[in-house]
Amino acid sequence: MATQSTTPDNAQPFSIPERALDRDCTTLSRHVLQQLQSFSPDAQDLSALMGRIALAGKLIARRLSSAGIVDGVLGFAGSENVQGEAVKKMDVYANEVFISAFKQSGLVCRLASEEMDEPYYIPENCPIGRYTLLYDPIDGSGNIDTNLNVGSIFAIRQQEGSDTTGEAKDLLQDGSKQIAAGYILYGSSTVLVYTIGKGVHAFTLDPSLGEFILWQENLTMPERGKVYSVNEGNFWDWEDNMRDYVRYVHRNDNYTARYSGALVSDFHRILLQGGVFLYPGTKAKPDGKLRLLYESAPLAFLAEQAGGRASTGTMPISEFVPKKLHQRTPLIVGSIKDVELIESFLNDRRE
Ligand code: P6P
Numbered sequence: 302m303a304t305q306s307t308t309p310d311n312a313q314p315f316s317i318p319e320r321a322l323d324r325d326c327t328t329l330s331r332h333v334l335q336q337l338q339s340f341s342p343d344a345q346d347l348s349a350l351m352g353r354i355a356l357a358g359k360l361i362a363r364r365l366s367s368a369g370i371v372d373g374v375l376g377f378a379g380s381e382n383v384q385g386e387a388v389k390k391m392d393v394y395a396n397e398v399f400i401s402a403f404k405q406s407g408l409v410c411r412l413a414s415e416e417m418d419e420p421y422y423i424p425e426n427c428p429i430g431r432y433t434l435l436y437d438p439i440d441g442s443g444n445i446d447t448n449l450n451v452g453s454i455f456a457i458r459q460q461e462g463s464d465t466t467g468e469a470k471d472l473l474q475d476g477s478k479q480i481a482a483g484y485i486l487y488g489s490s491t492v493l494v495y496t497i498g499k500g501v502h503a504f505t506l507d508p509s510l511g512e513f514i515l516w517q518e519n520l521t522m523p524e525r526g527k528v529y530s531v532n533e534g535n536f537w538d539w540e541d542n543m544r545d546y547v548r549y550v551h552r553n554d555n556y557t558a559r560y561s562g563a564l565v566s567d568f569h570r571i572l573l574q575g576g577v578f579l580y581p582g583t584k585a586k587p588d589g590k591l592r593l594l595y596e597s598a599p600l601a602f603l604a605e606q607a608g609g610r611a612s613t614g615t616m617p618i619s620e621f622v623p624k625k626l627h628q629r630t631p632l633i634v635g636s637i638k639d640v641e642l643i644e645s646f647l648n649d650r651r652e
Contacts (some may be wrong), residue, residue, distance in 0.1 A: 327515035336499045357402040358485040383418040395438035410460050431460045435595040441563025450488040452565025456599040457481040476619035482599035484565045496606040522609035525638040526575020528559050530567040538583035546646040577635035589631040597632045610640040614647045
């Protein structure tokens with residue numbers, strides 16, 4: 302029922318479409334509770350966790366929007382991370398943002414990040430929670446200095462056992478242990494996409510409100526798409542069957558190539574329009590480049606929730622049990638028919 306008011310000259314009553322207001326009030330934290338249809342402690346925790354993710358996203362988006370105007374956004378920090386990659390200033394900043402957003406939350410016991418050799422354990426003088434946040438604070442940071450899209454990727458797992466050693470052995474479990482996953486895409490607008498296992502939902506940051514407002518619910522990937530997204534500069538490093546797949550799409554008019562150099566940006570396109578993103582292993586690096594726990598597994602959770610598929614090429618990403626915290630994996634993710642086609646090439650199952 303829209304609220305109506307009459308005007309003195311009996312003109313058409315002015316009405317405020319209730320839907321518009323209700324939508325503006327569907328913030329991320331409220332949406333999580335609606336998804337769970339519960340106000341249990343677990344539901345409240347999950348809602349609060351997503352609220353902290355949103356805070357981190359707002360802080361990072363604000364910083365990125367001032368790149369070139371304030372120091373500390375563009376350029377390199379002058380160090381290397383555990384991945385052996387040159388660290389950008391924004392990698393350091395964004396990593397600290399997530400720690401600050403969660404440190405006093407009482408929600409997590411540790412944070413595991415692409416940028417940290419070992420997990421950051423919440424100090425004893427801070428409230429300790431029972432969840433672990435795994436995250437890539439800035440994915441695709443090579444794009445920052447040219448003002449192209451970048452993202453943050455996150456996954457939330459329950460703390461299991463009391464392992465406080467650096468290996469965090471209880472994190473070395475398959476993707477079914479993720480209770481929430483998603484990403485924030487810092488693009489022409491800032492979009493947060495998440496799942497808690499009840500569909501995939503997208504929110505857009507309204508800077509005037511400082512809130513992520515519901516944009517689309519229950520996103521589903523088309524079962525096939527036109528886009529294939531891969532860095533063909535690695536073509537001659539791939540195994541023969543992978544090269545055969547790429548030759549197939551070259552010859553087939555139904556495909557077009559799109560590749561941004563930022564996983565979140567390329568995945569978001571695939572989520573909305575269909576197609577496939579792939580970062581295969583090479584002869585020199587059969588495990589590929591992308592990390593499992595805080596890049597591929599969260600995106601696999603989203604893809605499967607959206608009716609898509611995510612594979613290493615030989616097994617579902619969601620079933621892959623990592624041997625170490627910074628485990629790498631080949632990644633093929635997207636529309637189910639496109640992923641299955643690549644698997645048929647890789648496993649010699651072509652009709
Ligand atoms: P390449 C960014 O460094 C990243 O981790 C992903 O965001 C992206 O998809 C990939 O690596 C790009 O790697 O080798 O194509 O530059």
